[in-house]
Amino acid sequence: xxxxxxxxxxxxxxxxxxxxxxxxxxxxxxxxxxxxxxxxxxxxxxxxxxxxxxxxxxxxxxxxxxxxxxxxxxxxxxxxxxxxxxxxxxxxxxxxxxxxxxxxxxxxxxxxxxxxxxxxxxxxxxxxxxxxxxxxxxxxxxxxxxxxxxxxxxxxxxxxxxxxxxxxxxxxxxxxxxxxxxxxxxxxxxxxxxxxxxxxxxxxxxxxxxxxxxxxxxxxxxxxxxxxxxxxxxxxxxxxxxxxxxxxxxxxxxxxxxxxxxxxxxxxxxxxxxxxxxxxxxxxxxxxxxxxxxxxxxxxxxxxxxxxxxxxxxxxxxxxxxxxxxxxxxxxxxxxxxxxxxxxxxxxxxxxxxxxxxxxxxxxxxxxxxxxxxxxxxxxxxxxxxxxxxxxxxxxxxxxxxxxxxxxxxxxxxxxxxxxxxxxxxxxxxxxxxxxxx
Amino acid sequence: xxxxxxxxxxxxxxxxxxxxxxxxxxxxxxxxxxxxxxxxxxxxxxxxxxxxxxxxxxxxxxxxxxxxxxxxxxxxxxxxxxxxxxxxxxxxxxxxxxxxxxxxxxxxxxxxxxxxxxxxxxxxxxxxxxxxxxxxxxxxxxxxxxxxxxxxxxxxxxxxxxxxxxxxxxxxxxxxxxxxxxxxxxxxxxxxxxxxxxxxxxxxxxxxxxxxxxxxxxxxxxxxxxxxxxxxxxxxxxxxxxxxxxxxxxxxxxxxxxxxxxxxxxxxxxxxxxxxxxxxxxxxxxxxxxxxxxxxxxxxxxxxxxxxxxxxxxxxxxxxxxxxxxxxxxxxxxxxxxxxxxxxxxxxxxxxxxxxxxxxxxxxxxxxxxxxxxxxxxxxxxxxxxxxxxxxxxxxxxxxxxxxxxxxxxxxxxxxxxxxxxxxxxxxxxxxxxxxxx
Numbered sequence: 029x030x031x032x033x034x035x036x037x038x039x040x041x042x043x044x045x046x047x048x049x050x051x052x053x054x055x056x057x058x059x060x061x062x063x064x065x066x067x068x069x070x071x072x073x074x075x076x077x078x079x080x081x082x083x084x085x086x087x088x089x090x091x092x093x094x095x096x097x098x099x100x101x102x103x104x105x106x107x108x109x110x111x112x113x114x115x116x117x118x119x120x121x122x123x124x125x126x127x128x129x130x131x132x133x134x135x136x137x138x139x140x141x142x143x144x145x146x147x148x149x150x151x152x153x154x155x156x157x158x159x160x161x162x163x164x165x166x167x168x169x170x171x172x173x174x175x176x177x178x179x180x181x182x183x184x185x186x187x188x189x190x191x192x193x194x195x196x197x198x199x200x201x202x203x204x205x206x207x208x209x210x211x212x213x214x215x216x217x218x219x220x221x222x223x224x225x226x227x228x229x230x231x232x233x234x235x236x237x238x239x240x241x242x243x244x245x246x247x248x249x250x251x252x253x254x255x256x257x258x259x260x261x262x263x264x265x266x267x268x269x270x271x272x273x274x275x276x277x278x279x280x281x282x283x284x285x286x287x288x289x290x291x292x293x294x295x296x297x298x299x300x301x302x303x304x305x306x307x308x309x310x311x312x313x314x315x316x317x318x319x320x321x322x323x324x325x326x327x328x329x330x331x332x333x334x335x336x337x338x339x340x341x342x343x344x345x346x347x348x349x350x351x352x353x354x355x356x357x358x359x360x361x362x363x364x365x366x367x368x369x370x371x372x373x374x375x376x377x378x379x380x381x382x383x384x385x386x387x388x389x390x391x392x393x394x395x396x397x398x399x400x401x402x403x404x405x406x407x408x409x410x411x412x413x414x415x416x417x418x419x420x421x422x423x424x425x426x427x428x429x430x431x432x433x434x435x436x437x438x439x440x441x442x443x444x445x446x447x448x449x450x451x452x453x454x455x456x457x458x459x460x461x462x463x464x465x466x
Numbered sequence: 467x468x469x470x471x472x473x474x475x476x477x478x479x480x481x482x483x484x485x486x487x488x489x490x491x492x493x494x495x496x497x498x499x500x501x502x503x504x505x506x507x508x509x510x511x512x513x514x515x516x517x518x519x520x521x522x523x524x525x526x527x528x529x530x531x532x533x534x535x536x537x538x539x540x541x542x543x544x545x546x547x548x549x550x551x552x553x554x555x556x557x558x559x560x561x562x563x564x565x566x567x568x569x570x571x572x573x574x575x576x577x578x579x580x581x582x583x584x585x586x587x588x589x590x591x592x593x594x595x596x597x598x599x600x601x602x603x604x605x606x607x608x609x610x611x612x613x614x615x616x617x618x619x620x621x622x623x624x625x626x627x628x629x630x631x632x633x634x635x636x637x638x639x640x641x642x643x644x645x646x647x648x649x650x651x652x653x654x655x656x657x658x659x660x661x662x663x664x665x666x667x668x669x670x671x672x673x674x675x676x677x678x679x680x681x682x683x684x685x686x687x688x689x690x691x692x693x694x695x696x697x698x699x700x701x702x703x704x705x706x707x708x709x710x711x712x713x714x715x716x717x718x719x720x721x722x723x724x725x726x727x728x729x730x731x732x733x734x735x736x737x738x739x740x741x742x743x744x745x746x747x748x749x750x751x752x753x754x755x756x757x758x759x760x761x762x763x764x765x766x767x768x769x770x771x772x773x774x775x776x777x778x779x780x781x782x783x784x785x786x787x788x789x790x791x792x793x794x795x796x797x798x799x800x801x802x803x804x805x806x807x808x809x810x811x812x813x814x815x816x817x818x819x820x821x822x823x824x825x826x827x828x829x830x831x832x833x834x835x836x837x838x839x840x841x842x843x844x845x846x847x848x849x850x851x852x853x854x855x856x857x858x859x860x861x862x863x864x865x866x867x868x869x870x871x872x873x874x875x876x877x878x879x880x881x882x883x884x885x886x887x888x889x890x891x892x893x894x895x896x897x898x899x900x901x902x903x904x
Binding site for chain 1: 494497500605615618758759766777795
């Protein structure tokens with residue numbers, strides 16, 4: 029019988045979930061692997077040896093020294109679930125140096141240091157698998173790297189942060205606003221005490237970095253991702269969008285343009301007819317458009333013990349199967365051979381083309397709409413949809429909501445500057461990008 | 467440079483699509499494979515050598531003798547896109563005997579003869595890949611066999627026939643009925659002149675057979691799939707379902723029950739809150755529920771040159787990568803090792819548990835509803851939802867629509883027999899299964 033001995037770094041939610049699967053579902057996994065394989069956790073590093081664990085394990089295999097696990101010669105494969113980008117990085121590097129393949133759920137580490145880690149793994153002839161790092165239980169890494177390998181990928185657009193999607197979904201309910209819903213999300217454990225990481229899009233930017241890299245075959249470029257959070261979105265914007273036929277979703281979008289790639293995380297109006305617009309609550313979903321396959325979508329739970337551990341265990345099984353495969357034949361870490369990664373530039377956000385939702389407060393007199401549309405026309409912007417109603421803020425104002433045609437972001441920004449300087453416009457103009465997703 | 471020489475059997479829509487991808491997207495595929503691989507079509511069998519082809523190929527590599535292709539010693543891998551279960555079977559068997567791996571899009575052949583073909587392939591140390599056989603461009607085979615390998619799969623439910631889904635979607639429009647919409651579908655090329663294969667669920671049953679086998683690790687059992695078409699569904703049923711919060715979808719469902727498995731294709735009421743209910747037109751989608759991951763869904767185009775060829779080419783790439791992998795380490799044809807397939811029985815349809823939509827015409831007098839519910843109660847059936855309105859057929863009747871609780875199908879059938887014998891009930895009762903999908 030073939031024995032696979034795992035060393036775990038971290039034994040919190042996902043670590044416990046992984047141990048649970050390897051215990052409860054082992055017979056099914058062995059049926060997949062041919063019945064002559066056993067998978068065993070033989071060493072676990074935790075921060076606090078005295079903490080009570082939800083899943084029972086033999087205390088003798090626990091340590092608070094993660095390097096002891098990666099240096100343990102009996103450990104065949106390392107599963108990194110500790111998080112962070114410093115000690116976790118050292119541990120993974122040491123594991124690779126020791127000739128051990130690694131499974132990780134660490135999106136920040138892959139997004140920020142993946143280029144060097146995959147390089148090191150290639151040198152040492154081992155693999156780093158990270159299905160759990162993006163969209164939890166959804167096998168989106170596998171779909172992009174393998175399932176759609178016959179395509180040039182045109183774009184990827186995903187709801188890849190459950191907290192943000194939960195907040196935007198709940199904000200549709202009468203009387204809800206961002207602050208109230210965030211508080212509920214925190215009480216339910218969907219949002220952290222400091223919600224910045226989720227709400228401002230940093231977590232989504234980590235995941236988008238990875239998706240863009242494996243979609244297009246480019247280096248991981250976390251620092252080039254444009255990131256905008258959802259804290260400025262009002263319940264009124266959500267209602268206006270609804271009236272015009274859209275849902276507002278916090279999307280990570282990567283697309284191929286003529287002169288480079290665009291990588292961005294921002295609130296986006298999605299037409300209700302697009303299935304992605306119907307993904308609600310904490311669920312995740314990623315749309316992928318390939319030149320031959322067309323639009324596809326992958327949906328499921330993006331977090332939690334079971335879903336994330338499901339992805340971790342799938343990676344473990346993949347690595348077991350790949351052990352005796354020649355290195356050159358294995359699916360490369362980023363889906364494309366390291367020496368084949370493209371160097372096309374990531375475009376600044378001002379260079380992207382998009383339709384825009386613009387919402388402003390205008391003095392409610394006859395000439396304003398004419399002036400507004402004339403100003404937009406001067407900047408080569410057409411109005412596709414327009415909605416006007418009395419302002420809920422100021423009885424003298426009207427709220428005007430516009431959906432523009434596809435234009436360059438810098439043109440819209442200039443038009444907004446001009447409009448905000450007009451006497452007829454009160455205060456700032458709200459601008460949200462519209463994603464056609466077709 | 468490594469050269470992979472393909473032999474194609476069939477050069478229609480999907481064959482042309484495959485050639486197009488291998489021409490237009492080859493540089494991207496080579497970037498994935500490391501840049502030192504070339505993939506070339508060197509032999510093509512067609513039925514009619516004189517037919518004009520949409521995609522240009524060298525006439526010298528064409529033959530009308532498919533066995534010449536599978537017996538060509540220069541051909542490394544056979545791609546079977548000819549369809550049918552007789553000559554195609556012989557060709558694939560011969561290819562396997564000759565030590566060649568096979569990629570096929572042939573759902574009927576896999577569903578009806580897969581057990582013997584996978585056995586033969588295992589003996590000869592080659593692989594049969596068939597991602598294109600189910601749900602076209604959606605990499606659902608890969609998701610089930612690999613991406614969700616850490617789960618015991620509880621159930622699979624999918625819209626796996628685009629023609630049927632197009633018809634049901636169009637039937638929601640005012641004034642539409644089955645016959646009219648079918649005619650339009652035929653004019654648009656979405657339905658065949660003889661639509662039986664799609665509309666009566668045979669095509670879906672082939673695909674469901676495959677999904678069930680790789681979900682549960684059981685033998686392919688096409689002959690055990692219960693199959694019911696959509697030709698009896700009326701526009702009025704679709705409207706009633708809508709009013710009660712459901713869409714009617716033609717689903718393939720495979721689920722694990724206490725005493726066996728259930729494999730079935732039939733019209734199903736799906737709650738609108740379930741994302742699968744929002745999949746419209748010719749698109750396909752498959753929901754998979756695993757014990758750890760929970761509900762996931764895979765969506766995309768289920769047919770057409772580009773999507774189907776996308777799956778064919780992904781399989782070709784997979785097989786190239788697996789060439790030097792020890793056979794025992796490869797993903798087995800049905801996802802589970804052949805000697806590990808379970809033999810739990812497939813339950814007869816009368817044994818399934820489901821909620822039901824019942825629609826009947828009742829004489830519009832005070833006591834009927836009481837009698838109806840008393841009869842149901844005698845058969846241990848509760849009414850969860852009830853809707854009554856004047857019959858559109860007969861001014862003296864009321865149409866009564868009921869959603870029941872979860873009950874055994876044989877109980878419902880008995881209750882229907884009793885009801886149909888009642889004086890107060892006019893004609894037959896329409897019965898459609900309700901899928902909770904949670």
